[in-house]
Amino acid sequence: MNRLLNKSLKSFTIYALIVLAASVPAYLYLVDSIWLRELDEHNEIVADRTENELNKLQLSEIELNQSILLWNKIQPGTNLQKTTLEKNRKDSTYTVSRKNPYVTHQDIDRFRGLSRVIEINGEYYLLTVETNVEETEETVVAIAVLTFLFFLIMVVGFLILNKRLSVKLWQPFKNTLAKLKAFNLNSQSNISFEKSTILEFEELNVALNKLIEHTVSVYKSQKEFTENASHELQTPLAIIKNKLDILLQKEALTDRQYQIIEDINKALTRVSRINKNLLLLAKIENHQFDDSETINLSELTAECIEQLHEHFANKDLNLKSSIDEDCVVTGNKILIEILINNLLLNSIRHNIQKGTVEVRLSKSGFNISNSGSIALEKEQLFKRFKKTSDESSGSGLGLSIVEQICKRHQWTIAYEFHQETHTFKISF
Amino acid sequence: MKILIIEDENELADSISEYLSEENYLCEFARTFNQALEKIESFNYDCILLDIMLPDGNGMKILEELKKQNKQDGVIIISAKNALDDKIKGLQIGADDYLTKPFHLSELAARIYSVIRRKQFGNSNTVRQNELEIDLLAKTISVHNQPVILTKKEFDLLLYFVGNKNRVISKSTLAEHLSGDFADMLDNHDFVYAHIKNLKKKLSEAGCESYLKTVYGTGYKWEG
Numbered sequence: 001m002n003r004l005l006n007k008s009l010k011s012f013t014i015y016a017l018i019v020l021a022a023s024v025p026a027y028l029y030l031v032d033s034i035w036l037r038e039l040d041e042h043n044e045i046v047a048d049r050t051e052n053e054l055n056k057l058q059l060s061e062i063e064l065n066q067s068i069l070l071w072n073k074i075q076p077g078t079n080l081q082k083t084t085l086e087k088n089r090k091d092s093t094y095t096v097s098r099k100n101p102y103v104t105h106q107d108i109d110r111f112r113g114l115s116r117v118i119e120i121n122g123e124y125y126l127l128t129v130e131t132n133v134e135e136t137e138e139t140v141v142a143i144a145v146l147t148f149l150f151f152l153i154m155v156v157g158f159l160i161l162n163k164r165l166s167v168k169l170w171q172p173f174k175n176t177l178a179k180l181k182a183f184n185l186n187s188q189s190n191i192s193f194e195k196s197t198i199l200e201f202e203e204l205n206v207a208l209n210k211l212i213e214h215t216v217s218v219y220k221s222q223k224e225f226t227e228n229a230s231h232e233l234q235t236p237l238a239i240i241k242n243k244l245d246i247l248l249q250k251e252a253l254t255d256r257q258y259q260i261i262e263d264i265n266k267a268l269t270r271v272s273r274i275n276k277n278l279l280l281l282a283k284i285e286n287h288q289f290d291d292s293e294t295i296n297l298s299e300l301t302a303e304c305i306e307q308l309h310e311h312f313a314n315k316d317l318n319l320k321s322s323i324d325e326d327c328v329v330t331g332n333k334i335l336i337e338i339l340i341n342n343l344l345l346n347s348i349r350h351n352i353q354k355g356t357v358e359v360r361l362s363k364s365g366f367n368i369s370n371s372g373s374i375a376l377e378k379e380q381l382f383k384r385f386k387k388t389s390d391e392s393s394g395s396g397l398g399l400s401i402v403e404q405i406c407k408r409h410q411w412t413i414a415y416e417f418h419q420e421t422h423t424f425k426i427s428f
Numbered sequence: 429m430k431i432l433i434i435e436d437e438n439e440l441a442d443s444i445s446e447y448l449s450e451e452n453y454l455c456e457f458a459r460t461f462n463q464a465l466e467k468i469e470s471f472n473y474d475c476i477l478l479d480i481m482l483p484d485g486n487g488m489k490i491l492e493e494l495k496k497q498n499k500q501d502g503v504i505i506i507s508a509k510n511a512l513d514d515k516i517k518g519l520q521i522g523a524d525d526y527l528t529k530p531f532h533l534s535e536l537a538a539r540i541y542s543v544i545r546r547k548q549f550g551n552s553n554t555v556r557q558n559e560l561e562i563d564l565l566a567k568t569i570s571v572h573n574q575p576v577i578l579t580k581k582e583f584d585l586l587l588y589f590v591g592n593k594n595r596v597i598s599k600s601t602l603a604e605h606l607s608g609d610f611a612d613m614l615d616n617h618d619f620v621y622a623h624i625k626n627l628k629k630k631l632s633e634a635g636c637e638s639y640l641k642t643v644y645g646t647g648y649k650w651e652g
Contacts, residue, residue, distance in 0.1 A: 345613045
């Protein structure tokens, strides 16, 4: 994953590289033209002075010729030649590269020249003045090196700034993010974001606050709905149940009528149970259970098994239990009892006749396995009302409750099917 | 025996009263918090059935009031809430029992029976039916003055029947009573049959008349 700032850094760096690279020819052009202009000026001054001084000397023709000869010999970079050109010919400037004859190694020098027709003692001479000028290649290299140096300084600067900015600039964002990560819809605590002076972050916080408030209120009302609905159902259920009890006392019921009442009763018990379980789930999710009790799980498990003893016997189940002594956990006793009972009951209900149930409790976890023939769907197993077996009784909430209770105690539960055996593993 | 039913749901109060009145209980009603307060101030009851969620007040306050007035009435809380806190709080304040809606009337009757016996007979709490004697405190029985050893479940069942004399009690009701919360999660209720069979056998072997009758195939009735 790329960091946002690194992404902008990359763009900035590329942009800087392009701009700086483009600046190299621009600088070159600028430096070169300044050079040449200055040198032209210099050459003109030299030419002016030469013309003036030579005229001032008022030399005779022979002296002049000798002087010019001498001049041409010792004055580097200038040359005087008689010419037939017109006096009012425009000055011409040129650039020429020439080999340096005074060094042994190959060295080409660049010269800027001016040729002008001057008049000395009424005669016309062509004066050429040449001045050494820095070669373009050397200028290019110098500018490029310098530019590259600046580029490096810039990149290093970017990196340092980036590092600092990412810490400082993104601090509010990171705060918000940390709070979001820690947020748990179930915990029912609202998030309050720190005020930010940065518009974008403040906008983000405001939007998130709104979203969370809405979510929390929807979540709350949904949970309240479950709880209220379950509560409201208790009374009519109680009325039906009681009326059936009274109906049962009426004389002259036929066996068939009795059976019908009994069937209604059974269905009613199931409805009551679903209702109770929904309420229980809502309560677990609403954190309405104190979970700071210290519980001796070894004793509790043994008690639960004892209570269901006759039901194991009823189905001829072979119960193997290995319970380590003094396994102590912290949690809610009622919930943990429900957890164990639900798992035990499942192991009885979904067992085969004369099957096996194995209960293992150690300090690290609780395992329960029972014989079975087909593996259950792991994804559906803990979902509400997802019946994973074709058996019709049961509330369809037992394992959801088991999962919720595990979650509540920060335990993990896993299901496995191996060698015709269903196993539920809880790790503390 | 006078029973006060503090319950705002008329249908429920009527059913309870109908079931109990056949048992020689005299039922009175209080539909609201204030009515209930008036009644408990003016009269004494053997047992009060208290719904703690009343439209105009919390039933817990009535319980507190009873204790303040030092009344000895037995109190059974009947609540739509299965909240453990309420249960503990209610029992701490002085309720004798706690029953969560929905419940079977036979369950309620059995509990009322126990509460009243406990309240009124204190230390020598024995029930006698001809040759059968039940010591509710020691949880033992004897037939023709000879002790009969019952399991906890069998004793429990016997008491349930005695608390619901001449009533038809279905197998599923007994299953709920015996297995508590998870009766419906068990595939069959044969375990009820097993317990009853044992109970009947023990009683008849000790020479007890067969008061426990089977009706409609799977229902039971204790005659007495």
